[in-house]
Amino acid sequence: MAQLRIGTASWTDKSLIACKRFYPRGASTPAARLAYYASQFAAVEVDSSYYAMPSAYNAQQWVERTPADFVFHIKAFRALTHHQTPRVALPPAVREALPGETPNVYYKDMPAEVVDALWADYRRGIAPLRAAGRLGAVHFQFAPWVTFGPPAFAHIEACIGQLPDVTLSVEFRHRSWFAPGHHEATLRFLSDHGLVHTVVDEPQGFANSVPAVWAITNPSLAVVRFHGRNTVTWNQKGHASSGDRFNYDYSDEELRELAEQMRRHLAGAQNVAAFFNNNYEDQGQRNARTLMEIFGVPRPADRLA
Numbered sequence: 188m189a190q191l192r193i194g195t196a197s198w199t200d201k202s203l204i205a206c207k208r209f210y211p212r213g214a215s216t217p218a219a220r221l222a223y224y225a226s227q228f229a230a231v232e233v234d235s236s237y238y239a240m241p242s243a244y245n246a247q248q249w250v251e252r253t254p255a256d257f258v259f260h261i262k263a264f265r266a267l268t269h270h271q272t273p274r275v276a277l278p279p280a281v282r283e284a285l286p287g288e289t290p291n292v293y294y295k296d297m298p299a300e301v302v303d304a305l306w307a308d309y310r311r312g313i314a315p316l317r318a319a320g321r322l323g324a325v326h327f328q329f330a331p332w333v334t335f336g337p338p339a340f341a342h343i344e345a346c347i348g349q350l351p352d353v354t355l356s357v358e359f360r361h362r363s364w365f366a367p368g369h370h371e372a373t374l375r376f377l378s379d380h381g382l383v384h385t386v387v388d389e390p391q392g393f394a395n396s397v398p399a400v401w402a403i404t405n406p407s408l409a410v411v412r413f414h415g416r417n418t419v420t421w422n423q424k425g426h427a428s429s430g431d432r433f434n435y436d437y438s439d440e441e442l443r444e445l446a447e448q449m450r451r452h453l454a455g456a457q458n459v460a461a462f463f464n465n466n467y468e469d470q471g472q473r474n475a476r477t478l479m480e481i482f483g484v485p486r487p488a489d490r491l492a
Contacts, residue, residue: 192230195471206468241312331395356383377404389414401452409456415465430467
């Protein structure tokens with residue numbers, strides 16, 4: 188692989204900080220934690236931008252607190268991926284322009300002018316990352332009810348139009364996308380539009396899970412996301428946090444097998460980004476370090492030593 192970056196989804200999860208096993212003593216501020224994270228990994232997936240619109244101020248702070256070659260992959264805001272969105276999570280101007288008073292809203296119910304304003308706010312939020320050349324991809328993890336078919340294709344094409352000159356990675360959460368008869372069409376659609384197919388490792392056998400499809404649809408980038416293999420918690424209700432759902436500690440043998448799949452199927456990509464989303468305490472960070480050791484990828488701090 189020309190360039191392999193391994194990291195985790197977020198660096199500020201409450202259980203990660205609370206477990207006190209990853210951050211050293213003294214790394215108690217947002218700036219110190221991000222600086223330490225960037226000394227261990229070369230990339231991160233920003234998960235907070237799914238729950239709230241990204242802030243240009245925060246993005247500029249991230250740029251200034253990390254090395255020049257550190258890369259941010261950032262998740263698309265929940266409304267843009269057809270997830271239910273609390274009205275209070277919307278930018279004030281968008282919220283005020285939105286008709287009705289329901290506490291939760293969906294993209295499909297927003298007037299066109301509100302949709303355009305939402306996209307404009309999102310573009311402003313990620314602008315500092317783009318300007319600094321630090322944006323890897325905007326990651327669209329579509330809702331489980333976004334199924335294979337023309338409406339979904341049209342929405343994805345609209346997303347491309349709203350983010351020109353930005354690399355988009357796509358992750359589906361409904362098995363219809365890779366069902367018999369749809370598998371090749373899905374990959375062809377992604378490839379034809381220059382979208383990055385996201386390879387996922389996750390529990391199987393559910394309507395909202397897809398198989399690990401090892402394919403490259405954009406030669407400039409391949410993305411792998413490790414969600415763990417906890418079938419018990421995958422669709423369990425009432426989790427205190429997302430970490431409870433993705434509570435899974437990969438064994439070294441599982442990571443060696445996954446590394447072999449990456450070597451076999453993703454070697455043709457110019458860049459590969461691999462993110463651990465098993466964000467219960469420090470599981471993702473430990474698993475990411477092990478995968479780096481398997482590939483012989485040094486920590487950024489070691490490269491500078």
